[in-house]
Amino acid sequence: MATPTPRPTLAPEGQTTGSGAAGGQLGHGLKPRHLSMIALGGVIGAGLFVGSGAGIAAAGPAIVLAFALSGVLVMLVMRMLGEMSAAHPASGSFSVHAEREIGPWAGLTAGWMYWTLLCVGVAAEAIGASHVMAGWIPAVPSWLWVAVFMAFFCGTNLAAVKNFGEFEFWFAAVKITAIAAFLVICVLAIAGVLPGTSAPGTGNLTGQGGFLPNGTGGLITGLLASVFAYGGLETVTIAAAESEDPRRNVASAVRTAMWRIAVFYIGSMAVIVTLVPWNDPAVVKDGPYVAVLDSLGIPGAGQLMNVVVLIALLSAMNANIYGSSRMAYSLVRRGQGPQALAKVSGGVPRRAVLASCAFGFLAVLFNYWWPTTVFHWLLNMVGAAVLVVWGFIAVAQLRMRRRLEREAPEQLTVRMWLYPYLTWAALAGIAAVLALMTLDADNRVQLYFTAGLAVVLAVIGKVRSGR
Secondary structure (H helix, E strand, O other), rough: OOOOOOOOOOOOOOOOOOOOOOHHHHHOOOOOOHHHHHHHHHOOOOOHHHHHHHHHHHHHHHHHHHHHHHHHHHHHHHHHHHHHHOOOOOOOOHHHHHHOOOOHHHHHHHHHHHHHHHHHHHHHHHHHHHHHHHOOOOOHHHHHHHOOOOOOHHHHOOOOHHHHHHHHHHHHHHHHHHHHHHHHHHHHHHHOOOOOOOOOOHHHHHHHOOOOOOHHHHHHHHHHHHHHHHHOOOOOHHHHEEEHHHHHHHHHHEEEEEEHHHHHHHHHHHHHHOOOOOOOOHHHHHHHHHHHHHHOOOOOOHHHHHHHHHHHHHHHHHHHHHHHHHHHHHHOOOOOOOOOOOOOOOOOOOOHHHHHHHHHHHHHHHHHHHOOOHHHHHHHHHHHHHHHHHHHHHHHHHHHHHHHHHHHHHHHHOOOOOOOHHHHHHHHHHHHHHHHHEEEEEEEEHHHHHHHHHHHHHHHHHHHHHH
């Protein structure tokens, strides 16, 4: 019988496997209510409020199908991640699981890939928020707003983790309330009972070229936009390591992912394309949520939604700085990066926070040089990276589940549905989306960039591990 490959021994939180000392341990100031809101705060941001407009313009009414398909995929991924994180909570989340179950090279690749994704997300959120502010105060250049937002949230994340949790709790509360109100108003308008409106019927769903006006290519573009919109949901499993009861809290947060996805994402897209024509220029220019409210003629509603969009962008930016800094901390703690970043002060990995904010500050220059193009470039750049990370999650879960069932079944407090069939189905779905990206020239460039980054990271991981 073959000798099984030994799993790497991971250092406990607050220590490193390299030469540097961690200098302390992460705090545990996040409460269950914080975790629940962080799960929402990391995803209700640029991808949903702003990026979805480009997805609607490309896919037409079929954007509902795109969000539904990618929504099913992300539900499966989150269930797998929830199973692993409930069994072994860690600030590095899936990077730790990939290292343990696949090898050090996989942990390094998945971790730094996700770190890059979140850092790009921070920049995209900051630039999106600056565009909202520039619309209100055009005399102030948008790049200056980016600098202000970056400085503020960098400072917030350098403080105690409980302060971050409180910020995110109230940010997310505003977003949830606003989206719930938006959906109620839209349902009333669709039913024809909202004062001053009449039921739109199915005209916007079947007119202007039909349900799939731009064919398969448009659907693929919309699918990738929806994938980016879901990216960031994984942050809750990173934050769980700093909560009072990691296993119970991460299990609770993951179990509620289904209704969040169905209501906030798929529900929003459905009412938007029912109420406004998919090719209305305002959908991209002003954002789909503002375009719908303006079309309903509700006084001041469009501007109020702009306030919500601003809060959503800043909230997601805050959550992404947190997630990226904790991922960087976990990686360097395990000897997968510069040990100087492993130092912890006051329960916060402040050097990792500063390193994670660096790209956002660089975005100030990007926004100064290319103010009209950089935001969409950033949005499109990270979609494939999400898929690569999801692939590592699925493979790690396949291996961990077999091991836990054999060695410690009591740790399986969250179980993947229909294991291993749905895990394999998720892997097939991820591969299918990556294959679809090769059909479009722009998407191919994005895929090549992501593949190149993954190969470089994997080689570095192999060299560092001596394999």
